[in-house]
Amino acid sequence: MEKTIMLLARGGSVNEEIKRVAKIEGVSPEKLRERIADGRVVILRNIRKEKLKVVALGEGLSTKVNVNIGTSGTIIKPEMEIEKVKIAAKYGADAIMDLSIGGSIDKIREMVIEVAPNIPLGTVPTYQAWIEGVKRYGISMPDDWFLDIIEKQLKDGVDFMTIHAALTKDMAKKVVKSSRVMPIVSRGGAFLTAWMLENDKENPYRKHWDYLLELFAEYDAVISIGDALRPGAIADQHDEFQVGELIEAARLVRSAREKGVQTIVEGPGHMVLDQVVADIKFMKSLTGGAPYYVLGPLVTDIAMGYDHIAAAIGGAIAAAAGADFLCYLTPAEHLSLPNPEQVKEGLIAAKIAAHAGDLVKLGSKAAKKDLELSLFRTKLMWGKMFSYALDPEKAKRIYAQFGAQTQACNMCGQYCACLILEKYSKGRKEPNLNELIGRYEGSISKNFEL
Numbered sequence: 001m002e003k004t005i006m007l008l009a010r011g012g013s014v015n016e017e018i019k020r021v022a023k024i025e026g027v028s029p030e031k032l033r034e035r036i037a038d039g040r041v042v043i044l045r046n047i048r049k050e051k052l053k054v055v056a057l058g059e060g061l062s063t064k065v066n067v068n069i070g071t072s073g074t075i076i077k078p079e080m081e082i083e084k085v086k087i088a089a090k091y092g093a094d095a096i097m098d099l100s101i102g103g104s105i106d107k108i109r110e111m112v113i114e115v116a117p118n119i120p121l122g123t124v125p126t127y128q129a130w131i132e133g134v135k136r137y138g139i140s141m142p143d144d145w146f147l148d149i150i151e152k153q154l155k156d157g158v159d160f161m162t163i164h165a166a167l168t169k170d171m172a173k174k175v176v177k178s179s180r181v182m183p184i185v186s187r188g189g190a191f192l193t194a195w196m197l198e199n200d201k202e203n204p205y206r207k208h209w210d211y212l213l214e215l216f217a218e219y220d221a222v223i224s225i226g227d228a229l230r231p232g233a234i235a236d237q238h239d240e241f242q243v244g245e246l247i248e249a250a251r252l253v254r255s256a257r258e259k260g261v262q263t264i265v266e267g268p269g270h271m272v273l274d275q276v277v278a279d280i281k282f283m284k285s286l287t288g289g290a291p292y293y294v295l296g297p298l299v300t301d302i303a304m305g306y307d308h309i310a311a312a313i314g315g316a317i318a319a320a321a322g323a324d325f326l327c328y329l330t331p332a333e334h335l336s337l338p339n340p341e342q343v344k345e346g347l348i349a350a351k352i353a354a355h356a357g358d359l360v361k362l363g364s365k366a367a368k369k370d371l372e373l374s375l376f377r378t379k380l381m382w383g384k385m386f387s388y389a390l391d392p393e394k395a396k397r398i399y400a401q402f403g404a405q406t407q408a409c410n411m412c413g414q415y416c417a418c419l420i421l422e423k424y425s426k427g428r429k430e431p432n433l434n435e436l437i438g439r440y441e442g443s444i445s446k447n448f449e450l
């Protein structure tokens with residue numbers, strides 16, 4: 001078996017892949033090697049994949065965004081899911097998770113890989129294990145069945161998987177009888193809990209953790225330690241179950257590192273603003289800086305129809321505080337399987353959140369585009385401005401919605417501040433980009449505290 005990238009880095013090797021990530025992210029290859037070696041940075045990968053672009057997560061790197069797609073139990077339209085994959089690729093998703101639970105799960109995954117072979121693909125293998133396991137064996141499916149599904153998905157080319165190994169049988173028993181508003185909102189967590197309680201057995205991922213590490217090392221794929229007990233309501237934030245599972249996740253991270261297996265940790269969920277920074281800092285400290293993958297966080301429970309905005313507010317703060325990977329939410333969250341347009345809205349909201357966080361976390365390295373755009377905005381250079389938009393078609397459509405009347409836009413028309421001041425500003429020394437970068441760098445605090 002070849003050495004994993006983590007073990008290679010630990011041995012002092014800076015290979016081509018590490019050099020490529022260093023170039024993309026603008027960091028020193030040696031620093032990056034150190035962070036990969038001790039698990040503070042991971043590269044989403046599966047050595048069976050040939051065309052994969054390098055996407056790295058972790059300390060000192062830009063915040064990445066994941067898009068979930070996949071059939072539901074009731075809406076099974078593989079072609080619509082593929083349309084979502086194309087949207088994710090077009091609007092710049094860094095990773096895609098196929099969370100299909102209806103139809104042929106193998107076939108849909110194959111289609112996703114065919115349409116987007118270069119985008120890292122994630123799954124939650126418990127879904128397939130449960131759905132197909134119940135059909136095949138009933139609810140008493142053997143525990144090694146869960147491992148068979150993982151192995152199959154690794155062979156098929158999945159790059160990272162949510163594994164809910166931090167959930168113990170004891171926690172599962174307690175949480176279902178607890179006074180939490182929502183005992184478990186994780187689908188994979190609910191499947192595993194039902195299996196453990198029905199069969200009175202420990203979580204199969206815990207029982208076979210060492211074997212799982214061997215499997216992931218063989219493919220050099222990434223384990224994303226799932227948070228089955230994430231809060232599904234702000235009233236449940238940071239309770240004994242969420243924190244207890246996170247402590248267990250940290251223990252698993254350490255044991256995976258010993259074997260050279262890359263891990264990331266998943267986080268909430270519903271959480272109010274003032275808790276988000278504390279959550280990120282606590283998790284980073286507990287895990288020795290493992291990359292943190294958060295769902296949102298959703299900073300209010302009442303944003304139905306606009307949960308992508310609630311998630312983007314939390315995501316921006318989380319990214320600024322050090323979260324590394326944002327899972328998007330769509331306007332359909334809590335209501336329905338999203339349609340393709342809602343996938344686009346969710347992705348763009350999450351990308352804005354990630355970038356807003358990076359403006360704090362990475363400083364001027366992330367701000368170049370903002371500073372350039374602002375220079376074009378002062379000069380009303382619309383064509384240039386549109387080239388910076390995350391969705392240029394939408395920006396152009398809105399600009400043109402009442403027809404162009406003046407050189408300015410139709411918000412103020414002839415009373416545009418830029419037009420009025422033009423004659424008085426003649427001869428002023430305009431700032432150049434380098435000056436703006438220096439000014440920006442001096443104006444921000446990267447040690448983000450709410």
Ligand code: SF4
Pocket residue numbers: 408409410411412413415416417418419
């Ligand atoms: S018209 Fe008003 S809103 Fe539009 S560019 Fe000028 S100042 Fe800005």
